[in-house]
Amino acid sequence: DAGVIQSPRHEVTEMGQEVTLRCKPISGHDYLFWYRQTMMRGLELLIYFNNNVPIDDSGMPEDRFSAKMPNASFSTLKIQPSEPRDSAVYFCASSWAGSAYNSPLHFGNGTRLTVT
Amino acid sequence: AQSVTQPDIHITVSEGASLELRCNYSYGATPYLFWYVQSPGQGLQLLLKYFSGDTLVQGIKGFEAEFKRSQSSFNLRKPSVHWSDAAEYFCAVGAPNDYKLSFGAGTTVTVRA
Numbered sequence: 001d002a003g004v005i006q007s008p009r010h011e012v013t014e015m016g017q018e019v020t021l022r023c024k025p026i027s028g029h030d031y032l033f034w035y036r037q038t039m040m041r042g043l044e045l046l047i048y049f050n051n052n053v054p055i056d057d058s059g060m061p062e063d064r065f066s067a068k069m070p071n072a073s074f075s076t077l078k079i080q081p082s083e084p085r086d087s088a089v090y091f092c093a094s095s096w097a098g099s100a101y102n103s104p105l106h107f108g109n110g111t112r113l114t115v116t
Numbered sequence: 117a118q119s120v121t122q123p124d125i126h127i128t129v130s131e132g133a134s135l136e137l138r139c140n141y142s143y144g145a146t147p148y149l150f151w152y153v154q155s156p157g158q159g160l161q162l163l164l165k166y167f168s169g170d171t172l173v174q175g176i177k178g179f180e181a182e183f184k185r186s187q188s189s190f191n192l193r194k195p196s197v198h199w200s201d202a203a204e205y206f207c208a209v210g211a212p213n214d215y216k217l218s219f220g221a222g223t224t225v226t227v228r229a
Contacts (some may be wrong), residue, residue, distance in 0.1 A: 042221045
């Protein structure tokens with residue numbers, strides 16, 4: 001099992017540019033989460049999907065952020081246009097519901113985004 | 117909505133000494149509680165979880181945590197730390213049938229020789 005795979009590991013971009021972060025969840029997992037980690041705000045849940053359907057996007061900071069999950073093995077988080085305050089580490093995590101809520105979140109290694 | 121407080125931002129401990137990290141949660145019913153560890157440049161790894169039953173739970177890497185309902189706490193302990201335990205530790209709370217987790221701000225642990 002390769003774990004949750006995120007790409008790129010690092011992204012440096014200029015303000016106003018579009019940024020796309022990618023995530024491949026663990027095969028068989030039916031929940032996918034996008035988190036953002038900053039020194040000021042800690043870990044924040046942005047959005048999560050169940051069976052490729054967005055369930056709760058209340059954590060998405062504003063309309064510049066969008067997320068998609070076209071199939072069970074791929075998700076993207078897009079920021080357009082990017083701003084310096086978007087600089088953070090973005091984590092993708094996946095889990096499997098199973099018969100009860102006892103499957104932990106499996107995190108990827110994150111994408112460190114720097115917007116200059 | 118549930119929330120988590122980790123009162124200690126940074127703890128320094130000597131190798132071989134015991135470690136206790138504090139976690140207080142806010143939730144109206146019995147919560148699901150977790151401890152995760154994050155090494156530099158890595159994602160979060162689950163150390164242990166509590167859903168119900170025995171209030172003392174054992175996890176990986178020699179860690180344990182105790183759920184105390186009366187104190188709304190879920191403190192993490194390790195009897196003897198190793199240099200490899202230097203990392204950031206996060207407490208998280210979730211609600212039954214809700215797959216979202218709320219994370220604390222984290223506690224950074226430094227281990228000195």
